[in-house]
Amino acid sequence: MAQKYYTVTWDQLHRDSKALAWRLLERGPYRGIVAITRGGLIPAAIIARELDCRLIESVSIVTYDEEKRGEPRVAKPPVAAGDGEGWLILDDLVDTGTTARVIRALLPKAHFATVYAKPAGKPTVDTFITEVSQDTWILFPWDTEPQFIAPIAKSVAQ
Ligand SMILES: O=P(O)(O)OC[C@H]1O[C@H](OP(=O)(O)OP(=O)(O)O)[C@H](O)[C@@H]1O
Numbered sequence: 039m040a041q042k043y044y045t046v047t048w049d050q051l052h053r054d055s056k057a058l059a060w061r062l063l064e065r066g067p068y069r070g071i072v073a074i075t076r077g078g079l080i081p082a083a084i085i086a087r088e089l090d091c092r093l094i095e096s097v098s099i100v101t102y103d104e105e106k107r108g109e110p111r112v113a114k115p116p117v118a119a120g121d122g123e124g125w126l127i128l129d130d131l132v133d134t135g136t137t138a139r140v141i142r143a144l145l146p147k148a149h150f151a152t153v154y155a156k157p158a159g160k161p162t163v164d165t166f167i168t169e170v171s172q173d174t175w176i177l178f179p180w181d182t183e184p185q186f187i188a189p190i191a192k193s194v195a196q
């Protein structure tokens with residue numbers, strides 16, 4: 039498990055996804071977007087709006103399974119996207135690159151983009167916006183909620 043945390047707010051996710059849309063615009067247009075569920079769905083919605091793309095397919099890869107530990111399983115294939123020619127694949131982040139490798143094998147001709155990337159997964163994506171270190175855990179707004187934090191003076195006292 040990562041030791042550091044990188045907290046992403048809704049506002050930051052929106053800005054970073056729009057920055058990714060600007061970069062992706064240069065190499066479009068795209069026939070459609072393949073969103074990697076579930077984390078890729080929100081960046082995909084933001085980027086689809088910016089690129090004026092209305093055709094959205096999804097793909098679901100389960101990388102953790104109680105019975106078959108570590109063996110990625112395609113829970114929902116991206117049937118509409120063929121071999122990926124002209125399609126854009128979107129995910130929130132790439133970490134080890136396991137998810138990206140499975141999806142690249144399914145859609146070898148697609149362009150693969152993520153908002154965030156860690157070094158081990160970087161070679162598996164074509165475009166990303168922000169890099170964080172491998173030992174950093176990215177905290178997304180849908181996985182977190184605001185909570186009370188003690189004043190600094192109290193937390194360092196004694
Ligand atoms: O590069 P990797 O090591 O494969 O990790 C990256 C993947 O892990 C997370 O998804 P997860 O499988 O946890 O599912 P979720 O999107 O449904 O939360 C994240 O959204 C990426 O899809």
Ligand SMILES: O=c1[nH]c(=O)c2nc[nH]c2[nH]1
Pocket residue numbers: 131133174175176177178181
């Ligand atoms: O919320 C998440 N943050 C991460 O850094 C990460 N890496 C893999 N899967 C992840 N999910």
Ligand SMILES: [Mg+2]
Pocket residue numbers: 074075076077078129
């Ligand atoms: Mg995911």
